[in-house]
Amino acid sequence: MPRNVPIPAILFSWTRQILRTFILLCWLSAASLACADEPPLLIKVMPLGDSLTAGFPLQPERSYRLKLRTDLLAAGKKIDYVGGGAQDPVDPPNDLAHQGAVGATVADITGAAAWNTFHPAIILLMAGTNDFRQIDVRSGFGPLGLVALASELDKLIRKINKDYQDRGEKVEIFVSSIPPMGYPLDDTGPKVTHTLLDYLKSQGLSFEIVGGQSGAVDQAKFSSAVNAFLNRKKLNPDLGSIFRAADADGDAVLAESEYGVALRLLGEFILNKYIGDYNNNVRTLAMEHNNTHFVDAGAQLTLADFTDGTHPATQQGYDKLAPAWFASLQAFFASNTHYWIDGNGFWEDGNNWSETPDGPGDTVQPTG
DSSP states (O other), rough: OOOOOOOHHHHHHHHHHHHHHHHHHHHHHHHHHHHHHHHOOOOEEEEEHHHHHHHTSSSSSTTTTHHHHHHHTTOOEEEEOOOBOOOOOSSGGGGGOOOOOOOOOHHHHHHHHHHHHOSSSEEEEOHHHHHTTTHHHHHHSHHHHHTTTHHHHHHHHHHHHHHHHHOOOOEEEEEEEOOOOOOTTTOOOOOOHHHHHHHHHHOOOOOOOHHHGOOOEEEHHHHHHHHHHHHHTTOEEEEEEEEHHTTTTOOOOOOOOOOOOOHHHHHHHHHHHHHHHHHHHHHHHHHSTTTEEEOOOGOOOOOOBBSSSSSSHHHHHHHHHHHHHHHHHHHHHHHOOOOOOOOTOOOOOOOOEETTSOOOOOOOOOOO
């Protein structure tokens, strides 16, 4: 026969169970709210390079960084720019920090090794413009060819990788082509553009020699003189287009000032041929490292974007660089099944991983 349980005891047991359930639900609710209030992990990104990375000469200096971050946020990717420039200690995740130094060559960037200070998980590297700007070519094109090999950039990428490997950390490097270069509208400019004109003139292409006693240069004279010079240079500019672009009054002959324009256009062709070689070698370098990705951001700019021959004259010009970076980053994110992230924003082969770059970590090593 079943034992009779007093009614008060049953009520007490039920009340205790309901109280336990209520406390558990409150605890789970609080934990959920706490997790929701925690910011997602940010990926540390270092824009690394020269004045093009900084955004010179515009104020404020933003380069491509603001548009790129805006586009990434719209795509659900959260990043934290790091570097010694444009830092905001009050609000680091929302500043436009960078490591772009005006006038820096690739060797300068290698020597500074700023990645060892800021430990970014991703480096956006665009460098080499100043290596070209500082060349003296009065004795020939040899120095242009040496820079075009991109050997200094190879050293830089190898140093970055070695420094990270020595610390047992990982980094993804996105390395970009550099933009074309031209002559400034105000006739100033870097050493390479001035000395290139001097060299061309010294090789029989001065106005006095080509124009002769007539004091003018028609297209036949221009093409003949330039082709004689370029015969052994493996360069094939469109001389007809150059001539027509320089012929401001359309009279089919070049006066001295017009001839000067034609010579600068020829110089731009020659210089950008070597910059094109450099960019092809940058692409090849990126293929040699598993963690390095080529970005053709430099090709998004044309000489029409510049007034000083090197830097975009407007923010709209700099913003043209952002989509190429964005597309490469998005392709990288999409190609990875898992992301390894620790509390500092580093990828690592440990247990803290997520399905998305800014997702929560887990405790199991992924197999995908």
